[in-house]
Amino acid sequence: MTKVEVSASKAYQVLVGAGLLDQAGERVRAVTKAETAVVVAGDRVAPLYGERAAASLRAAGFRVLLHRIPHGESAKSLAGYGALLGFLAENRVHRGDVLIALGGGVTGDLTGFAASTYQRGMDFVQIPTTLLAAVDSSVGGKTAIDLPTGKNQVGTFYQPALVLCDPETLDTLPEEEFRCGCAEVIKYGVLGDARFFGSLAQTPIREQLEQVITHCVEMKRDIVAQDEYDRGLRQLLNLGHSVGHAVEACSGFTVLHGQAVAVGMAVITRAAYEKGLCFRNTLDALLEMLERYRLPTRTDYGLEELSAAMLADKKLSGGLLRLIVPREIGQCDIVPTPVEELRGWLRAGGIR
Numbered sequence: 001m002t003k004v005e006v007s008a009s010k011a012y013q014v015l016v017g018a019g020l021l022d023q024a025g026e027r028v029r030a031v032t033k034a035e036t037a038v039v040v041a042g043d044r045v046a047p048l049y050g051e052r053a054a055a056s057l058r059a060a061g062f063r064v065l066l067h068r069i070p071h072g073e074s075a076k077s078l079a080g081y082g083a084l085l086g087f088l089a090e091n092r093v094h095r096g097d098v099l100i101a102l103g104g105g106v107t108g109d110l111t112g113f114a115a116s117t118y119q120r121g122m123d124f125v126q127i128p129t130t131l132l133a134a135v136d137s138s139v140g141g142k143t144a145i146d147l148p149t150g151k152n153q154v155g156t157f158y159q160p161a162l163v164l165c166d167p168e169t170l171d172t173l174p175e176e177e178f179r180c181g182c183a184e185v186i187k188y189g190v191l192g193d194a195r196f197f198g199s200l201a202q203t204p205i206r207e208q209l210e211q212v213i214t215h216c217v218e219m220k221r222d223i224v225a226q227d228e229y230d231r232g233l234r235q236l237l238n239l240g241h242s243v244g245h246a247v248e249a250c251s252g253f254t255v256l257h258g259q260a261v262a263v264g265m266a267v268i269t270r271a272a273y274e275k276g277l278c279f280r281n282t283l284d285a286l287l288e289m290l291e292r293y294r295l296p297t298r299t300d301y302g303l304e305e306l307s308a309a310m311l312a313d314k315k316l317s318g319g320l321l322r323l324i325v326p327r328e329i330g331q332c333d334i335v336p337t338p339v340e341e342l343r344g345w346l347r348a349g350g351i352r
């Protein structure tokens, strides 16, 4: 097992290791005096891991309640939030109790948002069961729900009390979802660590899960420690995401997030090469890595559609887009880009 200490507005540990799911009770007990633990899980994850988590929590003396949510992004809605709050109130859960998010990023974002607002805030624990949640969404304290007008429009910065990541739970993850997580892992290599990036070519991510997750969490921890509230440095984590979000939106969210991020990283790196901001070997290394993990590097959406979707994105401020641009593998720059230059970037990135 490995341990990463996060120090943000709240200090907490991220534990990564096989067997942690069945130790959830004692591990959660170590961080809370709560009587009741409410496990929130999706309808795919609950049958797989809900009872194991619950049994462990019961054995540690918690009253355990399970709140099931639908799988998929639709759970992260005002209605899903309302249903969770209603469940907590009906069961007389109070702020001294603890919520446990057992699942992917959807479950974590919704549960974290409810924990940060119910009775003005209560503890919550993340037990990520997707690779994306393990390396990204479970750490760093961003919580959110969606509005009909857009994703993650309502949320808080609210750190968990503990993150327990049992890589064995990833065994049941559909292959496509696993690959999406790989896109985020590759992202960490490109934005901050060439050696780590190289190791992903040497050994498949699946064969070094504990180390890979730990390394990504450490990288995210270091960024969050410097910029918890996303005012500068944390934007580096958006590498591939400006174009990626646009691809997701254009597809009506049929292109999965990780696939879209892969396309986004490829487009921005192609543009960087065309503009003389990085060498050819940087672009080639990225494309080779994405192909190795069977992630897409191109999109059929055109210049008009993509630029319109990008301009509709909430991350635009003062007429400037903040593009994250690789200089080499392991080094990226935040490039404030006037809106008028966006099409030029996309064209250079191979979008027609």
Ligand SMILES: NC(=O)c1ccc[n+]([C@@H]2O[C@H](COP(=O)([O-])OP(=O)(O)OC[C@H]3O[C@@H](n4cnc5c(N)ncnc54)[C@H](O)[C@@H]3O)[C@@H](O)[C@H]2O)c1
Pocket: 042, 043, 044, 045, 048, 071, 072, 073, 076, 103, 104, 105, 106, 107, 109, 129, 130, 131, 132, 133, 136, 137, 138, 139, 140, 141, 142, 143, 144, 151, 152, 169, 170, 171, 172, 173, 174, 177, 180, 257
């Ligand atoms: N808070 C953050 O910092 C942050 C960062 C990145 C993404 N996000 C959010 O995370 C969400 C995406 O998360 P995700 O990719 O984990 O998707 P997800 O939570 O929808 O999970 C993907 C699918 O896998 C299933 N699943 C989960 N674990 C499983 C397992 N172990 N075995 C079998 N099936 C399993 C789920 O039921 C779901 O159908 C988005 O809403 C995104 O906005 C948040």
Ligand SMILES: [Zn+2]
Pocket: 136, 184, 241, 257, 261
């Ligand atoms: Zn992402």
